[in-house]
Structure formats: structure tokens, C-alpha cells
Amino acid sequence: MNKSYLRSRLFLNYALSYLLVLLVPLLLFAGTISQSASSNLRSEVERAHFNQLTQARNTVDSRMRDLLTIASRISYDTRLSSYLMHDPYFSSEGIKALDQYKATSEMIGELFLFFRGYDRIYSSLGMSELSVFYNGYAFRNWDPAQIEDELNQVQFPTLRPADLVRRKIGLEQSMLAYMVPITPNNPNPHATVMYLIEESQFNGLISSILGSYQGLTYVFDDKGQVLTSTQRGESLSKTDVDSLFRQPEGIHSLELNKTTHSVVSVKSEQNGWTYVTAMPSNQFFSSVVKLRSIMILILGTIAAAGAGLALLLARRLYGPIWELAAFASSQNKGPGAAAKEPDELGRIRSVLQHSSQMADLQEPYARNHFLLMLLKNSGPGILSPELLRALHMSFDRERYAVLVFGWEDEQLVDPAVYAGLQELNIPEAGAIVYGVELPEPRRMAFIVGFTVNPDSNGNDSLQATLNEVQRLSEGAGLSNPSIGVGRLYESPLQLSQSYIEALSAYESRHILGPVTVSRFDAISESREKANWLPTGLLLKLAQALKQGSYEVAAPTITECLSFIRAGGASLPLARAMYFDVLNTMLKSASELGVLTSDIPSPSSFHSMKVLEEPLLTLAYRICSEAESRAQTEERSLLDRALAYIHAHYADHSLSLESVADEHSISPSYFSRSFKEKTGQNFTPYVWQLRVEEVKRLLDETNDPIKDIIPRVGYLDAPNFIRKFKKETGLTPGQYRKRGQGGGAEAD
Template sequence: MKKNYFKSKLFLKYIWSYLFILLIPLVLLTIFIYENAVSSLRSEIEQSRLNQLTQAMVIVDGRIKELNEIASRISYDTRLTPYRVHDPIYSGEAIQGLDQYKSTSSIIGELLLYFHKDEKIYSSKGLYDFDVFATSFSFESWPADKLYQDLNAVKYPTMRPADTVIKSSNIADSMLAYLIPITPNSPTPHGTVMYLIRESELTSLIDSILGNYQGLTYILDNEGHILVDNRQGEAMTSTAAKSLINLEPGIHEQTINGKAHSVVSVKSQKNGWTYVTAMPSAQFFSSVLHVRSFIILLFCIVVLVGAAIALVLARMQYQPISTLVEFAASKRKENRPRSDVADRGNELDRIRSALQEYSSRIDLQEPFARNHLLSMLLKYGNVHPELQQAFGLRFDRSNHFVAVIGSGDNGGSPTERQERVKMLNQIAFPELQAVGYGVELPQLDQLGIIFSFDLDGDEADVFNRVREIVEAMRSGLLAVTDDIPMIGVGTSYESPDQLNQSFIEACSAYELRSSAEPGAITYFEKLSDAPQHADWIPNNTLMKLAQSLKQGSYDVAVPIIGLAFQNLQTTQASALLTRCICFDLLNTMLKTASELGIHSVALDMAPAAIYGNSLDEIERTLLNLASRICNQVEQNNRKEEHSLMDRIAAYIDERYTDYSISLESVAFAFNVSPSHVSRSFKEKIGTNFIQYIWQKRLNVVIQQLKTTSDPLKDIILRVGYQDTPNFTRKFKKETGYTPGQYRKLFSENEQARRMSEFEDE
């Protein structure tokens, strides 16, 4: 029985658990002694170094910020426009201006201004032909043609690592080059400001803060290139230097040049640079080495005693637990034979894994199912009470409206979009008695928010309450992101079944807004609703009609057309004016159809609408035209959806071996929302996104198990799966065998088949 205990992984886990429980007070006591005897000095010095390095980072960041501000002022300085600097009369004034800007920062070795495709470059000392400048300032690792290319192509501020510069006087100096495109933040810069900074300016600044120490200091850019290399008493190989690139901010221990070092790293949040110092541990650790040896010996004794006690307690507790394990094994739903010893004694792990797997599937699919429900609500305006409760949605308040939010930057990165969606998933404003639910729209750069609120006062205050809710939402967004949102807001309705109307209005408001200056909020109610004549159809109604056709929402288009003709029948307008009003509706529909590329439908239906004899006949014709446009939009969307899913499937087929592939990354690559990809992929392919990738990887692993003798870990890594134990569990669940068993079984079957063929011959 004793032997069986140690074959059980569950029993071994209990030993470790009790060992951990018993060792907690002893380990804490050991750590306390160690910290007081050994680590206090180390911690104090390292923390001081961290604070000093942080201070150095802040000061360097401040200097770089000064350079950015100077470049910004240069870009708006009328003395330094291309016209002025090329004018012989004003060029002297421009050079004087550059000299003034140079004097404002102590770290600038030279300040140069270059306009794209120009053969000259301007400095604080005078005007250079570009060839003369390249000769006067010869960079060891930056040839003249590459320098010319970088000056013309740089799109964002770029700091080049320290490089040896040989000036015309044959004086060599180590300098950094900082390139800033002007005008800053413009997608189409017209020139570049280049600062030449002596490396010694930065190293002396850092040394003045860090004080006297033996070690190394590096400044690395966000791509891991060494910008500044400052050595105090020792050097480092290139391989050892590269090992510092990916360190997380904080304090680390690392072996460098065969010696233990204390490495302190901080990272700037402004420009992504990493500041690293590496000090030999012997500087502060040699005096307490004998204490550390005593602590290690004491700790080993404590572990041995604790292990003996844990073994006794684990044996006492394993017997009742083994009964539970046998019961769990008898209730397994898998009807596969247990072919390895590992299965015995690991049942609880597999039960827990199964529960976690199903729970993770539910957690993964729930957001997409919830988003699909809200998308259907925006499209059709139907509310399902049962599903509301399942997803925690409530639309039992008195008023409802929809807002469409655009990021203005194509959605940002997948991480930024995910954070924005998570923030707006469900928001509440108790002081306004309002709650909002976020909806991912198919467009990657747009999100919809469905708001539901109660109104205590007069119904005339509805718009004011809507405005307060939208302003509160916008303030929340601006508090957590630098992106200025573009917002279109639909009309508030009393019934949630009319949310599709509000969504169309919000889209109309957003579409009008998208061509104007970013940052403002556009309310559909505030769009021009005054026709040129009392009998004409309001402009916002025509915009809403056009947007409903673009969305393929026939249910929204029908009441708009019906209400227009109802008003025509009740007014006393002349026959000519009535016909013109009908033409206004027809023109709106034909223009929308043309924008959508639906020309044949418009050509077929337009004559009947133009030559109709009665209002009823014209109304039926326009309704028929709206129906055909909406149906064509739906067909086009389905075709485009099928084509998109085919392209996504092909994209996955090419990249499924990439371990970083995910729903978010694929959605970002095709400029659509993750929820839209998840829903449409399942509908088109017949399986969900994750299962599709898993099946592709599983098929390749099975094939390689049959045809190669490569180690399982290598095969799994080749197909993009990094967690070998998890893959093994999933493989067994799919096939009934572990990968090793499967390979062995296939090999035996193949040998038996060959033997049978040999006997037949």
C-alpha cells in the first residue's frame, strides 16, 4: 500500500501541500533572519540606486521634452519657413533664429534644420550644401546616403545610438542624433529638425546623479538599441549587453562576465527608453557571505524536518480522499480505457481541468453572444426578455437611445481597442439614473452604446438628460485615453423596440460628423429639421431615410416613407409641389442607391416613381424601391461576409503555427471587430475560431507522429502550441490516447500491416 501511495500524484500533491503549510512559519522566520542579516544592506543600496536612476531618467526625459518643444516652436516660427530660409535677404535671420533655439538647451551640440528633398541643410552656424555637411560631420555607422534618406523619410521622433562623428577638423566625438519631423504629429511632415548631442553630456549628467560607483550604465531605446554606454571600471561583452534589453523595470540579479551583478532597470513612460545600471554584488555583499551560508544550512534542516512531518500527515489524510478519487473515476463520462499509470491518482486534476475548460469556453463565448444579442436589437429593435436576464441586460426604464462612438484612429491597436470595449461594456451613471451597454459594431473604429434611463421631471427635459448622459460618458473616455472620440447620438424613444430607429439616427449623425472637426458631439435632433417650405420633408428625415437604406433596415425606411405620404395627403399643397416633394424622396433614394453601387435597381424602379398617376401608386413604388435596395444591401453584405470569412480562413491556414495568433489579432488584421469575426466565422465555417485553429494543429501533430520520430515537444512547438502538458490533455481527450501512446499504437499497427502484406505475398 505504501508503494501505491507514492505512485499517486494526488498523494504527492498532499505531501507538498502539508509541507508548504508546515514550512510557512519556519520559512518566514528564516527569511526574517536572512533579510535582517544579509538583505538589508543590499536592499538599501539597490533602492537608493533605483531612486537615483529614476531621477536620472526624469531629468533626461525632461531634456528630451525640451528638444521636442524646441522642434515644435521651430515648425511654427515664421523666420524658419522654407521660403524665408531660402531667401538671401532673410536667411541670416533664420540662422540667427536657429542659434537662439540652440542656446535654450545645454545638451545640444549642434542644431540643424532640413526641408525634404532640399540639397541644403541649415544650422545654427550657417548654411551647408548637403554634401559639404556629410563631409564636415562624418558618422562612422551612418553613411551619407542613409543620412539623406532618414532626413527625408522620418515620420516620428527618432534617437539614433551614440556614434563616432569625425568633424572637418579631424576631431572625433561620440554623438547621438535626434531626428524630429516637423510639423510634429503631422502625417505629412515637410522637414526634419536634427539635434547632435554629445554622449558625454548624458553620461556626465547620469554620473552626477549616481555618484561614484563601479559598474555599467546603459540607456536603451524601445527597440533595444544601446543609445548611451557609460562604463565605470569594467566593460561588458555584446552578448552580455543584449541580455539587459528585455529586463522588466525593477531590481534584478544577473551574472555578467562570470560575476554576480545587481541590475537596476527603470523604463520611461514618455518615450519607452530603458535605463539600466549593473553593479558587482561584491561591492556590498562580501561582508555577510558567512551569514548567508549559515542561513542556507538552517533552511535545509527546516525543510527536512518539515518533509518528515508532511509525509505523516499526508498518509493520514490520503485514505478518505482516495475514496473520493475512486468515486470521481466511476462517474467519468469518457468511455476510454486507462492505459497509463499517470491516470490513476490524477482524477481530481482531470476533473478540475474539465471544469475549468468548460468554464473558460462559457466565459469566452458569453461576450460574443451578448454582443450578438445587442447587435440584433440595434438592427431589428426586438427585445428578448429571457435573454436579457441571461446576460444581465435591463431595458425596463422609461427612455432609451443609442450613441455611436468613433475612435478616429482606425480602432487603435488590439490591446487599446480591447481596453476601450471593456470600459464601455457596461457603464452606469446613478446620479443620472442611466445605464449603458456597449456593442461592438462591424467597423473596427466604431462602438455603439445603448443607453436606458429614467426621467423624473417634465418630458421636455428628455434632450437635456440625453446630453448630460453623453457628456458624462465622453468625460469618462477622455479621463482614460488621449483619443478624442467622435460621437453621433440618436433620438430618445420610450420603447426599447424603437432602438433600431435611434441607431439609424445615431449613424446618420455620426456620418455627418465624421467629415467635420474631431471631438464634438452631433445630436440627430439638432440636425437641420426645418425644410425650405412648410410642406417640404425635413432634412434630418431624408438623412435618416438614406442611412436606413445603407444599413439595409427596411423596417426603419417604411415608416419614414409612410409618414411623408401621410403628410402629403393631409396638406393642401399644389399638384406641382406634391410632385416635387415626391421627387425629393426619390432623389434621396436614388442617390443612396448610387452610392451603394446599386444602379440596376434604381433604373428599373425610377420610371414608375416618376410617372405614377396617384400618391398611393408612387408610395407603393417607393416602398418597393426601398425593399429592393435593402434586399440588395443584405445580399451584398452576405457576399462580402462570405468572402471575408474565406480570406480569414486562408489567413489562419497560413499562420496557424504562430503561437501569438488570436481572435483579436486576426480581427485587427482585417479591420473588423472581434465579435463580428467570432459570430460570422462560426456561421460560415461551421466551427468556432479557437476550435478551427486547434483542429489544424492537431491534424499536423497526428501526421508528424505517424511519419517522424521527432520529440513531441519539438512537434508541438512547430505547430504554434507552447503548453505541452495542456496539449497532451487535449490530445487525449480528442483521440483517447496520449501522443506517446498514439505514436506507439500507430507504429504497431503499421508493422502488423506490413507483416500481413508480406505473408500474402
């Protein structure tokens, strides 16, 4: 950094201004973020936790449905019928079956089968007296008499709250008892299946989904009874627990143990259970502190980088001022007071004031140079408002024209005459006239701007201006003057055209004879008049080519050529119109990606009849290529759709509509195209894919059938087995047995 910069008060002011511009919004932003961080973070955590709890509920519901399915299978398993189980010889097969059913779900700690009215109960371990609930499985809060009554009377699947169960070995374990009457949906069930579920297993399933959650977790039945809970070091009163159950589904803030808690509640539509979690709100602040630390680090880095950037910007913008100030100091011989100014801006201001005084002396020359540039090159940048104000000029009239004024006598003209013609106001014409001394000797130009009378096209005002210029020239003693007049234009940016026309009119005075005023409009010129091709025809031709419709493109080309022929245009204009048609066709071919090499040669342009055949040939090729490409794209699209079906047939949500939507096709169009390509409708095709995959898995794996069927996207296992047997003549178990030569698995 240049030390002379640091000694400058102006530079330091610049740097401080940039720092404030950076730091003030940064501090406001930091305050806003800090204020909202806690609430936003809490909202995000709660929403994520709500989604996790919903997922936990769905998972538990799925596991409980599995238990109901097992109970249903038990009810229909002939090995577990009452008469076989009561037979000592066959009961061992039933006990083995119970052990197999127990192994199908990791949630099952033990499985019991009780036939109502019977004094014994069966489990995966064997047959027992009901006294097993005194010594083998002794519940702390559920005495054996109540157990027997409920096993005989339960009408609906019922989960009892977690209770401590003392096993033979003397250890107590918290377990839940889930009783399912069988046969399902029968008003007079003949038996009850009871599952014992370890509470740690049940809660572990929920905790595995909630992740690192550290709050309270409760599961209530439909009557508000706590089925299971996870306290994690904090316990609630019965009143607080009841208030948790009463909360509607969603996210809430609740006072528990005189501390604000974030409460999330979801309810199961399957069994009416309510899942609730509660976490002290102050746990969110640890995350907020982390966020604040990160923000402070980021903001500090931004502030440091911004400070450096502010100094660089201040130096970069101060540099030109410093150079101007140095230049002003070097020019103090002129203004004298510049060196005495206290800062750079004062020195620059002093020099500018002196320069302004000098500019006033040079203004007439500057005005003439500016106007001469305007006549020769009327670019938009030349009429900058700042320059016009500096030269005390304006161009705000409705019409503009240029007059070129000259005389032949080589007499000296008083400079006062030129000065008098520099700016004229002609009130009767509503005109303002700027005179320009041209480089050629004895010649001036007048820029005329005036407001048009509503009843006139401007020629009357122009004529009045001509009369005034002629009068002034006569008063100045100029003999035999000539004036060339350009056409009227609406913008001063067109003055260069009027100037050229005025020069042309001035030079044409030798052709027109001895006249004082010659107008460009009066110079005879031949103009060819012909209509161009209608835009609609070209648009129609382009669209027909893109659609590959030669039937539309061919008559449109003929119509275009007929229009050119009927217009009576000259050969150059007709050729240009013909090329417009050709360019439209080539542009359409380019957009379609069609390479065209057989373009009609310009040398063949002798008659419309000769040109029509090549154009029709080109159109036929473009249309054929466009149609071929459309067919190829259609085949490619169907191939991609088939590949998608083969990759996703195991997705149970796969449907004709979902595949059509994935590939942006109309479902009805896709259905027709699919059958044309495969010879089958969509549903049988997908069914066949799933059946073939099931056959492969039955042949190559030992996975249970109940796991294989959902794996191929079929959720209704009984219906699948029925359809499988109808198609193959065998159940899946029989199919596997035939392939493996024994050891059939039950369906």
C-alpha cells in the first residue's frame, strides 16, 4: 500500500465508507440469523423427528401385521388343529411347527397356542400345564387366573402393557404379551395365540429408527394405557403422562416437570396406538451454540476478507482521483489557488473552474465541430445530454432537415456574419436553426428543427425557414447564393442522411438549371416496387417440413413460386424472394438435423418452372428424413420403456401409468404401442416377468416363499399362489419340491 495514500484523509474516508457498507449489512444479517437460528433449527429437528417417529410407527405396524399373519397361518395349519394337538403322537409335529413359526419373526420371545376350555397350553418348547404361568413365566402384575380368563375370552388382538416376568432361572425380564384370537374374524374363536415380546426388543426397534434421540418415548394403547416407555433418566408424573396421550397428532410444546418440552405425537390407524416422544427444549441450544460458533468463524473470515477488499477498492477508486489531484497540482501555475486547497477534490475543483473559463472561450469552435460531426456521423452516443447542456443546445423538435448554403463569389465575409448565422430562432416557422461552417470554402450548412403544425406535413415551416435564410444572406451582401435542401426526418440521428441529400441537391443545381433552391425530393429517381412473400406462407412451409408432411409442403412451395411469378418482380428481386423460400427450407432442415447436399444451384435460376422441381425434390427428402427420424425415436422410446420395466418389475407400484409418465407418453398411446411391439398387454407381461423370477428363486435359493413373493413386487401372497398354481399346475412349494427332489416347503 502506498504510504502517501494512507496520509490522505480522502482515501481513509473512502476505505471507512466501504468498510461500513460491508459491515453494517453483515452485522444485520448476523443478528437476524442468530435470532432465527434457534427456532429454525428446532423446527427442522422436530420435523425430521416427526418423520422418524412416523417411520417407527409404520415399522411397528408392519411387524404387528406379521404377527397377525403368523397367527392366521397357525389357525389354518392342519398340524396345529385341536384334534391332532391333543393326540400325544401328533402333538410333537405341532410343537415343531410352533418353533418354526417362532423363528420367522425376531420379535417373538416365546409363542403359545391355547385351545379354549383346555387345561393345557402349547409352546415352541412343548406342552405345559397352565401352572407354567406360576413358575416358568410368572408375571408380576398379571396373575395366572387372569391369564387363563383372558386366553379364554379375548375377542380381538390385544397387547398388554410391559410387565416384569420371572423365569425359572430367577431373573426378571420386562415383556409384552400380545394375544390374537383364532380363527381370525371369527365371532367364536376356538383358540388364542399369545406372543411374548421382550420390551427391549420392541423399544430397540423404535430406537434404531429414532437414532441418537435422547428424550422420552411412550407407546399408548387406544385407551391411554402405557404399553411401553423409554425414560432415559427422566420420569414423569401420571398427570404429565396423561397429558402426553391427549396431545393430537403433530408437533407441540408442552410443560412437563416444570420444563418446556418438544413433544411429537403420531397415531396408528391400524391398531389405535399412539407414539409420543418428549425432549427438553434446551437440548436444542447445544446445536445452536455450535451453529453460532460456525457463523462467527464464517462472519469473521468474511469481515477480514471484506476489510482487505474494501482497502483494495478504496485504493482502486482513489487512484484516478489521486492522479487528477497530482495533475491539478502540476497545473497550479494557471489557477494559482490550486496548491492552496486543503484536499485533492479542492485542487481538482480549482483546476476545473479554470478549465471551464477556458472552455467558454472555445465554445463556438466546439459547437461547430460538434455539429459537423453530427452531420457526418449521427451515432446515438453523440447526442449525450451532458454534451448538449455544455454546448447550450437541444434537439427536441418533431422534424429535422439540413440545408446546404453556398455562394460563388470569392469575396471575404465578415466573421460577424458567420456568428450571426450560428443560431437562429424563427418564431413564425416554430423553428430553431443551427449554422455550421463547412470545411469547403463559401459553404455553410443549417440544421433545421421545428414543430409540425397538425394541418401541415412540415413543408410550410421548412419554406419559411428557407425564406429567412435567404433574407439574412441578402442582408449580409452575399450574392448569387444557392441552397440544397434534404428531406425531412423524425430524428436528429437521421441528420447525416438529410445532409447527404442536401449535398446531392446542392450539386444537382447544374442539372436543374439556374435555380436558387433545389430540393432532393425533386430529383427524379426510379424505384422498383414489388411485394414480398407473405410471412404466413413461409411459416406454413417450415411447419410442414418439420412435421414430415410432403403433402402440405409441396403445394405450399408451388403457391410461393406462383406468388413470385404473379408479382411481376424483376429478376434480381424474384431471385431474392426465391432464396427466401430456399433459406426457409434449409433452416427447417438444420433444425431437424437433416444434412442437405443437393441444394438447387443459383445458376439454374432461369424460370420458376425449372426451380420448382429441385425445391420439391429437396422438400421430399427433408420430409422423408423427418418421418424416418420420428419412427426411429418412437422405436427407441419403446425400447427404453421395456428396459425400464425389466429393471423395475419387482416394484409393487409399477403400473402402465407410471411407466408412461416416466417416459412422458400418453398411457393410451403407450398401451397400444406396447402391445404392437410385444404382442401382450402390459399386466400379463409384467406378471410373466414376476413368475419367471419366482421360479428362478425357487430353483436357486432356499429362501422362504413368504419372502420371495414380496421380493418380486407382489404383496398379496395368497392370490399370487393361487394364480401361480393356475398357470403352472403347482403351488410354489410343489414347484420347489419337484426341482429339488424333496423337502417341500409349506405354502
